[in-house]
Amino acid sequence: MSKAISQVPFAVNEPVRSYEPGSPEVKSLIDTYKKMWKEQVEIPMVIGGKNITTDEKVNLYSPQDHQHNLGFYHKGTMQHVEDAINAALQAKAKWNALGWEQRAAIFLKAADLIAGPYRDKLNAATMIAQSKNVHQAEIDSACEFIDFLRFNVEFMTEMYAEQPVSDNGIWNRSEYRPLEGFCFAVTPFNFTAISGNLPSCMAMLGNVVVWKPSDKQIYSAHVIMEVFKEAGLPDGVINMVFSDGKATAEKILSHPDFAGLHFTGSTAVFQNMWKMIGDNIHNYKSYPRIVGETGGKDFVMVHPSANAQAVATALVRGAFEYQGQKCSAASRAYVPKSLWSEVKKVMETQLNSIKIGSPEDPSNFVNAVIDQNSFEKCKGYIERAQASNEANVIFGGTCDGQKGWFVHPTVIETSNPKYESMCEEIFGPVLTVYVYEDQAWEETLKLVDETSPYSLTGSIFAQDRYAIDQAYKALENAAGNFYINDKPTGAVVGQQPFGGGRASGTNDKAGSKMNLLRWVSVRSIKETFVSPKDYKYPYLG
Ligand code: NAD
Secondary structure (H helix, E strand, C coil): CCCCCCCCCCCCCCCCCCCCCHHHHHHHHHHHHHHHHHHEEECCCEEEEEEEEEEEEEEEECEEEEEEEEEEECCCCCCCCCCHHHHHHHHHHHHHHHCCCHHHHHHHHHHHHHHCCCHHHHHHHHHHHCCCHHHHHHHHHHHHHHHHHHHHHHHHHHHHHCCCCCCCCEEEEEEEECCCCCEEEEECCCCCCHHHHHHHHHHHCCEEEECCCCCCCHHHHHHHHHHHHCCCCCCCEECCCCCCCCHHHHHHCCCCCEEEEEEECHHHHHHHHHHHHHHCCHHHHCCCCEECCCCEEEEEEHHHHHHHHHHHHHHHHHHHHHHHCCCCEEEEEEEEEHHHHHHHHHHHHHHHHHEEEECCCCCCCCCCCCCCCHHHHHHHHHHHHCCCCEEEEEEECCCCCCCCCCCCCCEECCCCCCHHHHHHCCCCCCEEEECCCCHHHHHHHHHHCCCCCCEEEEEEECCCCHHHHHHHHCCCCCCCCEEEECCCCCCCCCCCCCCEEECCECCCCEEEHHHHHHHHHEEEEEEECEEECCCCCHHHH
């Protein structure tokens, strides 16, 4: 154990590279993309530090070219899941006994590896298999992931430093123990940073983890495991399995040593897992921690005093960056009649200049949606809107699935504020606008609050400060991340802790101390220096 009270490097947000045309950074990244595009990868699971291959090889394809085979991954069975649990439990005692500075150093090193030698590789993997353009990959797989790692190290030490007061003659201490047993991380396709953060923030605190990434994100998950290994993460601390989601959940959530679920993904999957945990509650050695960040139906509410150009820009960026596949993406907008024609005009000009295609060409602002399911889902909403007498497709509407899963940025205008695409999460580049009468501002605020079961992100646009204050109060519970005169996407670690309530999750704010507290179980220690020698208190005479 260390003989110093060490201080970790002060965390600052990783600067975002601009990748301007012709810059050495963009050349290096695109060269890496092209090289990796031509290679065939073989991706094993990692259990107890060993690469595990199986007889079931599953091909990997790129969303921007669904005929282009990237290689394959090895799919696991429930025996592999059991092996992963055992490997985690076996690694536990040694990992738990390691000083926190050693754990911190591993994850600080991982951050530096991603910031340096692995930056292009992790960004390119995210571009190839998740269809992100250079900017979207950079703010996710490079900057956000680096920030998660560095800030969590700092938050961990702040947490450890929080100690109780001590009366005369005694010394009180709080010890932040990892959870007893093992933890389970289940991660979504859409953010490489989230997929790396969910298992690593638990491991950083001394926990051992079984991690099941989305099968759409395995390519970049593989690079993450490579980074962790190079950073010195001991075998068995994080075990990555590629197995069927439901069967894996059933296996893990019925294990007596299951101690915590760190989930990000869709609401229905999370609710189902919560139910499984409830059904198994008598089997566990301790009450498991449950943290889940789930779906959204994120709003932009516009007041008549707003700046139309700023509103249009926020809608174009907020709804269509990464093809609307951010949980925080703007997907319903409420625009006053007096501003609508100007907002629409600016949006049309901006949308007409947007290029759509593969991330290999950095000038493409919009790339492909993740898979055929997502493509068909978007197409369904668009076709129903085209046929509806309550909705009009006023921009886009083209779905071209010939080579890749390309859905053009689409704007639906509806006369019904409860129209299906105003309420349901689509998770694609489809924005629905409801135009309200200017004098209906107050009742429209109520509509915004009551229209969807979710409460993830939302924006209010206004110049009038009384209107901002009114919206701020009326929408108190409508969003876990609330923006004033800005788009509802792009939360930055350490600046806007991220998460939502209602059907959007447990709001445990990823990348914050609040989240880390869920993965420790505090032991209170009281030490008395001179112990009493007689049971009699003075009042007994
Ligand atoms: P998803 O729910 O389909 O998958 C998430 C994970 O759950 C994957 O690893 C998947 O394999 C696994 N899974 C799927 N079915 C399962 C089952 N029946 N039992 C157990 N596990 C199962 O989500 P996705 O499509 O990967 O991601 C998109 C969703 O994630 C959207 O709803 C989005 O809003 C949400 N999301 C939320 C946040 C947030 O912070 N709130 C962030 C990113 C994504």
